[in-house]
Amino acid sequence: MGKTIVIIGLGLIGGSMAMALRGFEDSRLVGVDTDPETLRFAVERGAVDEAAENAETVLGRADLVFLCLRPEGIIRFMEKYAGQFRSGAVVTDVAGIKGAIVAAARCLPDTVEFIGGHPMAGRETSGIQNADGRLFRGAHYIVTPSEKTTPSALALMERIARHIGCRDLVQTKPEEHDEIIAYTSQVMHVMAVAICDDPVLFRCRGFEGGSFRDCTRVAALDVPLWTELFSLNAGALTGVLSRLEGSLKAYREALETGDRESLSEKLRYSSDRKRHMNLE
Amino acid sequence: MGKTIVIIGLGLIGGSMAMALRGFEDSRLVGVDTDPETLRFAVERGAVDEAAENAETVLGRADLVFLCLRPEGIIRFMEKYAGQFRSGAVVTDVAGIKGAIVAAARCLPDTVEFIGGHPMAGRETSGIQNADGRLFRGAHYIVTPSEKTTPSALALMERIARHIGCRDLVQTKPEEHDEIIAYTSQVMHVMAVAICDDPVLFRCRGFEGGSFRDCTRVAALDVPLWTELFSLNAGALTGVLSRLEGSLKAYREALETGDRESLSEKLRYSSDRKRHMNLE
Numbered sequence: 001m002g003k004t005i006v007i008i009g010l011g012l013i014g015g016s017m018a019m020a021l022r023g024f025e026d027s028r029l030v031g032v033d034t035d036p037e038t039l040r041f042a043v044e045r046g047a048v049d050e051a052a053e054n055a056e057t058v059l060g061r062a063d064l065v066f067l068c069l070r071p072e073g074i075i076r077f078m079e080k081y082a083g084q085f086r087s088g089a090v091v092t093d094v095a096g097i098k099g100a101i102v103a104a105a106r107c108l109p110d111t112v113e114f115i116g117g118h119p120m121a122g123r124e125t126s127g128i129q130n131a132d133g134r135l136f137r138g139a140h141y142i143v144t145p146s147e148k149t150t151p152s153a154l155a156l157m158e159r160i161a162r163h164i165g166c167r168d169l170v171q172t173k174p175e176e177h178d179e180i181i182a183y184t185s186q187v188m189h190v191m192a193v194a195i196c197d198d199p200v201l202f203r204c205r206g207f208e209g210g211s212f213r214d215c216t217r218v219a220a221l222d223v224p225l226w227t228e229l230f231s232l233n234a235g236a237l238t239g240v241l242s243r244l245e246g247s248l249k250a251y252r253e254a255l256e257t258g259d260r261e262s263l264s265e266k267l268r269y270s271s272d273r274k275r276h277m278n279l280e
Numbered sequence: 281m282g283k284t285i286v287i288i289g290l291g292l293i294g295g296s297m298a299m300a301l302r303g304f305e306d307s308r309l310v311g312v313d314t315d316p317e318t319l320r321f322a323v324e325r326g327a328v329d330e331a332a333e334n335a336e337t338v339l340g341r342a343d344l345v346f347l348c349l350r351p352e353g354i355i356r357f358m359e360k361y362a363g364q365f366r367s368g369a370v371v372t373d374v375a376g377i378k379g380a381i382v383a384a385a386r387c388l389p390d391t392v393e394f395i396g397g398h399p400m401a402g403r404e405t406s407g408i409q410n411a412d413g414r415l416f417r418g419a420h421y422i423v424t425p426s427e428k429t430t431p432s433a434l435a436l437m438e439r440i441a442r443h444i445g446c447r448d449l450v451q452t453k454p455e456e457h458d459e460i461i462a463y464t465s466q467v468m469h470v471m472a473v474a475i476c477d478d479p480v481l482f483r484c485r486g487f488e489g490g491s492f493r494d495c496t497r498v499a500a501l502d503v504p505l506w507t508e509l510f511s512l513n514a515g516a517l518t519g520v521l522s523r524l525e526g527s528l529k530a531y532r533e534a535l536e537t538g539d540r541e542s543l544s545e546k547l548r549y550s551s552d553r554k555r556h557m558n559l560e
Contacts, residue, residue, distance in 0.1 A: 120489040140486055170486040180487040183480040188491035191471055193550035194527035198520065200463040201557050206420055206450040207460040209400040211468035214494035219554035227544040234535045240478065241532040245525055247474035252521040255514045264507040270473035274499035277481050 002026030003063035008055060008077060009033060010042050012123060013094050014068030015131030018047040020164035022133065030058050038128050047131070059084045064156070067093040071228045075104040087111040090153045094119055096181065098144050098174035100232045113153050116144035116174060119166060120185070124220045137165035144174045182236035187244060189226060190237070192219035282306030286342035287328070288335060288357060290318050292403060293374050294348030295411030298327040300444035302413065310338050318408050327411070339364045344436070347373040351508045355384040367391040370433045374399055376461065378424050378454035380512045393433050396424035396454060399446060400465070404500045417445035424454045462516035467524060469506060470517070472499035 002025045007014050010033040031048035032055050033039050039051035052058045067074045074093050091114045095101050098116045105114040121139040141161035161169040196219045254263040282305045287294050290313040311328035312335045319331035332338045347354045354373050371394045375381050378396045385394040401419040421441035441449040476499045534543040
């Protein structure tokens, strides 16, 4: 018999993780959620082998725990259940910020090994009804091992990333994760919502092309989740936003002066950077 | 025998248009380009039935002319060849701005019917080597008929839009086109290039997800083309940019004050607008 994997929180990500973990090394999947409807759905769909409303009843036999709540839910969970994890358990999470999570994980006893994780996948929907075992395919799985992380815990994360179809396992430090993610993910979401505040929005049907659909796709976001993600990374995010405002202003001024050569030079510079940073 | 359709400029759009027009009402396709290599490629691939380096030799027998140059190339072409279009010819273009084009088309004689057009499709590549007859599938085909536009010219554009696979033919005024396109297309391109100016760009491999790929996809743009498109629509575009800078600043300030309730309210407002403006 393989490991017992307990998934705390069966929302979009927790539910998808359960479905994606199916067949992983003969493990037994236990789902925990406060919503009985969610648990019934998870069992009926075969997402988990066992469902529990209360983490206390199952944490003691978990070899691996996936914390799939919102960031502050994860922090509160660790504080509340710190003493109830099985000795030798590996605990990981899926939150889109890592600094605050990794700091909070210091409340866990030394008998437990915590490794921060962020599988870079999501949807503009939430809940297990929208969960999909293929959600992580092709995504980067970022982890933030510390100097205490054991090779076996890291190897386990590698095997999980491969099993759920991720493109790779990327190792970084929590602070570096948060700084870069403010750029590659958070500011994309701020741009998407900010552009939807424009009064032209409701006149644009019939005039939208690929770039508009792509950019605004993520604007229908989960408000409580992104309020937490943005707030817990406000320093890095406001930095990126300031720089973006500056870049946009420079483009606007080049347009206002009517100086085509300077506009053309700016476009050459930026588009060359993009070509150089080509992402397959 | 059907109509003779002359396509001026066999770049990405002109070449794709030629390929997409294959089989349209038994018409004969004639391609004009100043580059002999492009003409040879077009003939070899069967994109056109006939190729010409000089528009003068073919304009006199064109029932329909597609102007597929850059915007200012289109304007110069109309000025130079105004007297050489066949009487009764329909002339249309594919430029992403319409005010300046439609204004310039006033130089054409009354015997010619001009109808501005903008099939909303593109790629981050250029040249006939990248042309694709499926480029326009699912795209809006915008046209700007005037009070002089005949029902038969409009019906012709309808049949063309259907033949090349567009989702619909959208009618609007040139000024409205330019104002809305500044929002749905141009500012998306400015955001894409502006975000690439950030110093974090070259550190972000391994941390990019769908939103980053989607938003920056269009940043590798055709510099001379977009310099013209932006410059010829500077008024509307700087307006959208100013408003976007204001929206981003408001989000940044909500983050800087640490006022979560106000941040959450803002996200609720913007994401509700997006949900309301859901684009299938």
